[in-house]
Structure formats: C-alpha cells, structure tokens
Amino acid sequence: MRKVLVTLPFLSGLAVALAFLFNWSAALDKRLPVYVQRRFVNATELDACKAIAAAMTTQGSKVVYPLDLTYSSLIEHYMASSTQYSTCVATPASPSDISAAIKVIGSKRIRFAVKGAGHASNQGFSSTPGVQISMTNFQQVVLSGDKKTVDVGPGNIWDNVYQGLQGTGVAVVGGRVSGVGVGGFITGGGGYSFKTNQYGVTADTLVSADLVLPDGTLTTASASQNPDLFWAIKGGGNKFGIIHNFKLKTVPQGQVYGGLRTYTADQVDAIVNATLDFSENSKDPKASVLPTFNFLLGQPGAIVLGFYDGPEPPADTFREFTSTTEIRTFTNDWKTRTILDLVKSAPSDLNGGQRGAFHTVSLEKYSRPLLELIVSELKYYGSQALLHSGELISYDVEPFLPYSQYATDAAWPHSTNALPLNLYFAWSNPAEDAFWTEAIKASAAKITAQAKSEGQNLDNLYLYPNYAVGGTPSSQLYGPNLGRLSSLRKQYDPNNVMGLTTYFAF
Known part of the structure; x- marks a missing residue:
C-alpha cells in the first residue's frame, strides 16, 4: 500500500515531514489489471453501456470499458475500499448527454453511481459495479463579470477552483486541503472551510445549481426557482439528480498566512493544551486551526494546519502553537502565501489508495477531558494497528467560532454551531474491513458518551x-x-431512479 500518509480530515502525524521517504507509487505495481479483477460482466448493464454510448451525441462524451487505459483513473477513489469495478464508465460532456445517460439507466433499472473527484469514503456513494458516470468533463471555473459569483463544475477539486480564481482578488468558501472534490463536498451538507467562521459552510454560499433530474429533465434550483429542490440538494447527497454546475458567491481574497506544523509524540500533550486554549479564547473569525492527532509509523504525533485570512496575524493569534517555550515544532511551514499555496501545503490526495473509513461526532465544545480521551483512543487503536493491518489512526479536531448566523435553510440542519470531530482509520487488508468499521463506530460512541457525561446536549x-x-x-x-x-425525494423521483445508487436512506 502507499506509504505517504497525509490526511485532513485528515492530516497524519509526521506524514508531511516523512512523506517522500516512502514509495507510495509502488502500490500501483501491485494491482492486478482491472479486467482480471472483474470475474463476470452483467449483460443488462453491458447493454445499458452500449445504449448510453449510442444516446450521447456531444463531442467529448464517451463510454469507457475496463481495457481502456483511462478506465482505472475514472473509477479510482481516494480510498481503495470505496472503489468498485464498473461494467463501464460514461463521461458525458454536456447536460443533454447526462440526461441521455440517466434516461437509459432509469429505463433499464441498472445500478449506477455519479463520481466527481472520488473523495467519498463510503462504498457505493459514488462507485458501483454497474455504470459509473464520471463528471470529469465538468471542470469549469467561470467568474462572473462583476466578480460576485463563480460557476464551478462538480468534476473539479478545490485546488482547481482556487487556481482559476488566482489573481482576481476573490475566492470561494471551499476545501482546506489538496485533492478534495467539489460535488459531494457541497451536496453532502457542507462543507467546512477555513472561512466558515466568516461565512458559514460552502452550501451557505450556494446561489444556484444546474442539474438533471432523475427523469432526464434539465432544470435549475435556487432560492427563487424550485426552492424545495434547492433546499434538498444542500445535504441531500445524490438523491435528487445529477448536478453539473454550482454557482457560488465569491468572497474577497488577498494573501493569507498559515500552513502545516508537525509535532512528535512528546509534544502531543502540549498540542492538547494549545487546542484547548485556542478553542476557549480565540475570537478572531479570520483565524482557524485544524489540529489532528495521529498514530503513524508506530507512534502518536500531531499536525496543526493553521490559517489566517490576511498576510500577517496579530501577534497572539496562535500563541499556544507558536510559543518556543511551551512547545517544540518538528517541522514548520507557516508563512505568508496565496490560499492556493496553503491548500497545496496539505496534500491529502497523496494519502490515497488505502482502505479506510471516516466517522464523526458533533459537539457543543471541546473540553480537556474530551481531548484527553481522543488521545487515549488514538493510542489504543494505534496499538491495534499492527495486529489488523492498520496504516493510520487519525482524529481531526475542528474548533470553529459560532457560525449559525450564516446558516441558510438546508436539508442538513447546521444552525446549532455544532463542532465536528472527524475520525479517520486507514488499513491495508480487506479482511480487516469489519474490524476497523466497528472500531471507528465504537470510538465515536465512546467520545459521544463522554461529551454527554459532561452535560453537553447533543x-x-x-x-x-x-x-x-x-x-x-x-x-x-x-x-x-x-x-x-x-417527501421531496418521492416528488422529484417518483420512479426511484436514484434508488439505483447508494446514499443514506430517506
């Protein structure tokens, strides 16, 4: 498996400092050709692939099969456990061809999934053994003439969006690390951003979305046009159609300050103290930190991704993380830079190719007992890693300021200022899937119980x-x-076409 272990949610202990000491690309040489891994082909799905190929007429639209050299990259996901070997991959290049594809899928009742950048952690949410629809041709980043909005395609990663807006004086409320995709980030309820303290989650800045409904109808959802649908897609995942364009509000953007600091095992307690201090005392909405406690290469460690929305933070903004008397940094690249450069300083995409799972807890606050329990859980499951092919244990702490004043009405309720904790466990052996999936659930449940015992109302x-x-x-x-x-799902999809793909049930 790959040995470059950088993550965020995500960031792994000393991974940034050690990443390129390991041959992560060697994993590619160990993979069987996909046509060997596929043991059979579903005839109905194969017929659907042929029908989709015939129905799509736009130049650039195509259907790809397992022997094609581009097939692997089109089905590949961030986590190997999320990838499934599809009968074919359709790559529509126009909304009308998306419509053609979904009409074939609905009429033949075959399994399918829609993939943007492939960062979904749950198998089936954007992968399938049937027909994979790849949005790779929808990578537009088009700034409006007045610079107030930008059209963004779901095939993008946030790096591309920041790159496309570089030098314009504006940016978006988007992803925090390299490699994270746009599509699921927004429709999955979020997402959380460096700028959440100032503007809310990304879905709160969504102006409209252009999409193809499950019956093939092309439409737009906004606060004034199909408002129920607009509400539903802000958290409703893949259940309301296929979005091919997001129109987002832009926000002012100049130079920023921040990057990655890494810390060794002997500094973990100091990072707990610093995180608690920041969570309890920071009042500056331009300042954000993302401390991550990790177990990697046989020992615990920590990474802190820092961000300030300006070229230089006030002197005491990150005092507990930068004090040379309180804490010793292993590596440090905090500096003034562009937001694109800062995002690229945390290349979580290099951590791909492992099996893995995310899970989460929503909290009122981070207390010392909670943070100490997180470290205890980290060490416990780290001790299980060698026994169960574990590659990385990671707990990502996200101490935002209150952001409910920016929350818009959405399918995912987020007006309560919940503070997310993200757990990420990665492993190499498929035989250990059940162990680690149950482990991550158990750890989240234990942390939830601790929060409730402190009197937190969750x-x-x-x-x-x-x-x-x-x-x-x-x-x-x-x-x-x-x-x-x-109710809205039944209204917009009476034939349950989107039931042929996977998401949380409703």
Missing part, C-alpha cells in the same frame, strides 16, 4: 454527512428534516 447537533460512516441512521444526520426530505 440532541440537536446532527452529524455531518460528509464525515459519517455508511449505515449511520439518517435521523442522526437530518433530524426533523427527514420527513420533508423523504
């Missing part, structure tokens, strides 16, 4: 869908919105 702090492990009850994600979501 009843209306709904779990963030993009971090939740597959099979999480939808009531824990959508709460009082679940009934409306279910």
